[in-house]
Amino acid sequence: MKKEFEFDTRYSDVEKDLQDRENRIKTICFKTCSKCGETKLIFKFSLDKRNLDGRTNICKACRSLESLNYYYHNQVKMLIKNREYLKANKENRSIYSKIYRDRNKERLKGLAKKWYKKNKKRIKKRNLQYYQENKEACQVRRELWIIKNKERIREYNREYKRKHKLASQGIA
Numbered sequence: 087m088k089k090e091f092e093f094d095t096r097y098s099d100v101e102k103d104l105q106d107r108e109n110r111i112k113t114i115c116f117k118t119c120s121k122c123g124e125t126k127l128i129f130k131f132s133l134d135k136r137n138l139d140g141r142t143n144i145c146k147a148c149r150s151l152e153s154l155n156y157y158y159h160n161q162v163k164m165l166i167k168n169r170e171y172l173k174a175n176k177e178n179r180s181i182y183s184k185i186y187r188d189r190n191k192e193r194l195k196g197l198a199k200k201w202y203k204k205n206k207k208r209i210k211k212r213n214l215q216y217y218q219e220n221k222e223a224c225q226v227r228r229e230l231w232i233i234k235n236k237e238r239i240r241e242y243n244r245e246y247k248r249k250h251k252l253a254s255q256g257i258a
């Protein structure tokens with residue numbers, strides 16, 4: 087009888103310890119992002135010594151979105167600047183690189199194709215893994231790409247439609 091009693095207290099002590107530990111781990115392991123409001127695992131927040139808990143208040147996903155936006159905003163600016171520069175220096179541009187590219191076009195294309203074919207599975211797997219790990223950033227990047235290439239996409243669609251129309255007319 088005595089043994090059973092002893093066992094019970096010890097067991098409940100263990101249970102209480104476990105519960106305490108779980109609670110402690112919960113407060114150490116999770117944090118709520120002040121931007122998206124989601125509660126996430128602590129390692130989803132970057133290290134920041136200035137904060138009491140040693141982590142930033144905004145999660146990594148939100149921060150990478152912010153920096154991506156910043157990056158693209160600047161990239162668009164750079165592209166415009168580059169285009170203006172090229173326009174201004176059209177005559178001074180070296181023609182050799184163009185000649186080299188033209189001469190080796192097929193060879194370079196062939197090499198790239200060969201490499202892709204050989205590494206297709208690995209590339210696809212890596213891309214998929216990257217996408218799953220950086221879903222939010224990938225989506226933003228895609229949206230920004232569409233915005234940036236609006237005119238090109240429209241042009242491509244127009245050309246595609248035209249070609250198809252010609253092909254179907256040719257068959258008929």
Ligand SMILES: [Zn+2]
Nearest residue numbers: 119122145148
């Ligand atoms: Zn967030």
